[in-house]
Amino acid sequence: MSNGQGVVIAKRSISLSKTFLIIGIFLALLSVLISSLSGLIRYVGTAGIPINATSRGLDLGTALPLVSVAIQVFAAILFATPVLLLYVYDKNNGVLEYFLSLGMDQGDIYRQYLKASLILASGVVVLEVAVNFVAGLVVGTDVLRLLEVSSLVFALALPVVSFSTLIMMSFSSLQKQRVGANQPLGMAIGIFMVMPAYIVPLALPSLAIVIDFLLAAVIAVLSLLTYFSSSRLISREKLLP
Amino acid sequence: MRPLLEARGLRKHFPLRGGVLQRTQAWVRAVDDVSFEVAPGETLGIVGESGCGKSTLARLLLRLIEADAGVVRFDGEDLTRSKESRKRINYLSHYNALPEEMTVRSALEFYARIEGGDVDAVISLLSIENLKDKKISDLSQGQKKRISIAKVFLNERDLYLLDEPTSNLDPEVSKEVRDILLRLSKDRIVLYSSHNLYEANDVGTHLILVRDGTIGYFGKISDLESKEYRVGIKTTTDISKMIDAKLGDGGYYVLNVTTPQEAGLALKKLVENGVLVTEMRQLDNPLQELFEDNFSRRHPAKTEPRGES
Numbered sequence: 001m002s003n004g005q006g007v008v009i010a011k012r013s014i015s016l017s018k019t020f021l022i023i024g025i026f027l028a029l030l031s032v033l034i035s036s037l038s039g040l041i042r043y044v045g046t047a048g049i050p051i052n053a054t055s056r057g058l059d060l061g062t063a064l065p066l067v068s069v070a071i072q073v074f075a076a077i078l079f080a081t082p083v084l085l086l087y088v089y090d091k092n093n094g095v096l097e098y099f100l101s102l103g104m105d106q107g108d109i110y111r112q113y114l115k116a117s118l119i120l121a122s123g124v125v126v127l128e129v130a131v132n133f134v135a136g137l138v139v140g141t142d143v144l145r146l147l148e149v150s151s152l153v154f155a156l157a158l159p160v161v162s163f164s165t166l167i168m169m170s171f172s173s174l175q176k177q178r179v180g181a182n183q184p185l186g187m188a189i190g191i192f193m194v195m196p197a198y199i200v201p202l203a204l205p206s207l208a209i210v211i212d213f214l215l216a217a218v219i220a221v222l223s224l225l226t227y228f229s230s231s232r233l234i235s236r237e238k239l240l241p
Numbered sequence: 242m243r244p245l246l247e248a249r250g251l252r253k254h255f256p257l258r259g260g261v262l263q264r265t266q267a268w269v270r271a272v273d274d275v276s277f278e279v280a281p282g283e284t285l286g287i288v289g290e291s292g293c294g295k296s297t298l299a300r301l302l303l304r305l306i307e308a309d310a311g312v313v314r315f316d317g318e319d320l321t322r323s324k325e326s327r328k329r330i331n332y333l334s335h336y337n338a339l340p341e342e343m344t345v346r347s348a349l350e351f352y353a354r355i356e357g358g359d360v361d362a363v364i365s366l367l368s369i370e371n372l373k374d375k376k377i378s379d380l381s382q383g384q385k386k387r388i389s390i391a392k393v394f395l396n397e398r399d400l401y402l403l404d405e406p407t408s409n410l411d412p413e414v415s416k417e418v419r420d421i422l423l424r425l426s427k428d429r430i431v432l433y434s435s436h437n438l439y440e441a442n443d444v445g446t447h448l449i450l451v452r453d454g455t456i457g458y459f460g461k462i463s464d465l466e467s468k469e470y471r472v473g474i475k476t477t478t479d480i481s482k483m484i485d486a487k488l489g490d491g492g493y494y495v496l497n498v499t500t501p502q503e504a505g506l507a508l509k510k511l512v513e514n515g516v517l518v519t520e521m522r523q524l525d526n527p528l529q530e531l532f533e534d535n536f537s538r539r540h541p542a543k544t545e546p547r548g549e550s
Contacts, residue, residue, distance in 0.1 A: 008351055015342045094336025098392075100305050101334075102356050103327035237306040241336050 006115030013082035013116060016089065024078035027071055028128040035068035036135045065141065065149045066201035066208045069156060070194045072128050076157040077164055077190035079124040080117035084168045084186055087113050096239040106239060107231035114165055121161040129153050152212050156197060159220035164190040166226040173238040193219055244278035245430055246400060251275040251301050251311035271297040273454040279430055286441030287434035289451035295434040298451060299404040303332055331398045335405040337389040341378040345369065345388050348377055358395025367391045383414035390421060400430045419444060472496045472504045475520040483514055495524065
């Protein structure tokens, strides 16, 4: 398949379901709002209310942008979900069988659908990072913090989307029923993977950045392992209708 | 002549699983030690009941599923290893394999991006200009099948493997689809699987009869047709003294012949004697007999206990 096939598959996925994209956009906006609250809180702090106003002395100005990272990653997972729908749809209609008949193997096929999910996820990630950055500057969030958050979103979102897409394609291949019932499971896996990114900024704020980057690295390695092993572990006949 | 396609000892057994742990309870012998070869220009009809292993055989030939044993060679190359040889083959499944949300033109462009080919040329070849801007989901089954065929003929290939291409189509559309396929695949090897004996007879020079995953018959259709068969003749007078025919079931005078010419000569003799022949038909078909010999009695389940595969 040519590189353009990933774009075609992405477009086909969007035409199949737009609901996930709408929810994804809603979450992306929510994440921008949460992240921007940090700047507002700082502003309130200068007016006489202490920044560390929580009973445990939590610095919300630092924590909220990091919490928004996990929400932005979830939005990326939602954007990639229609690709899983399309994968099941193509399997049931014999499109995957036809790809195999043209001499492709499981790895070639997985790569194209993975590429499509990364294209869709990257789209929303770029958008939410840009909006978040601009909104952060407007409300006066620290620029360094904004850069950290932006790079964390990229570092975490793409491996998580890759991993959940690969796992769900594998599950869908192994599933006997002709239904695409794996999407909720795919989202659950994605949420589970980024769960530490929700908790760590609140529990261990000083280590949050380091832990989040470590988490991104672990998920990236898991994605690569899944990619290289799935085409060996899942036989060709599992891709047939 | 050197065979272009050769299958040797192909075997595929599927496990039947059951119980909480999904342990293997038995094995289904979908394809069991199948061997045959096809020379250039031959059309091979693969016939058998539903579930007898035709589609599994087709999928094994293309390595859509991995064989437990055996080898498939195409022009001397092992098909399981050579991706280049696979590019000389195309496959039409009974699934249309079309992205239904696309228009006909975009769907063909989608496949042309993968395997190359001229979309405009194939639209013209299949005479589907009137459909090119329609969404595939809006087409009838027959129209979808035409588009599915169009994708297969985006490029010229040396071998076409057509797995039940007319299933779920009404007889008129089936014939149209069959005619298109045979016109476009002329002078190429064609493997045509069908559960319809007469269809295979129409398209094939050779026949493979698959029964319980094994080959019940493999040979030229013309060899079968040269065997003796019965012709029924209805007339208004007794013709038993004019030709060697006896009155049988259904009011037919039954004549045993080995070639169509013999039947023609008998008819000529009757007409010359002033006999009014009201009906003349072949009472049985050697292919039909072959089919019935293989399938009339129910076979025991084609499974074997765990561990014997």
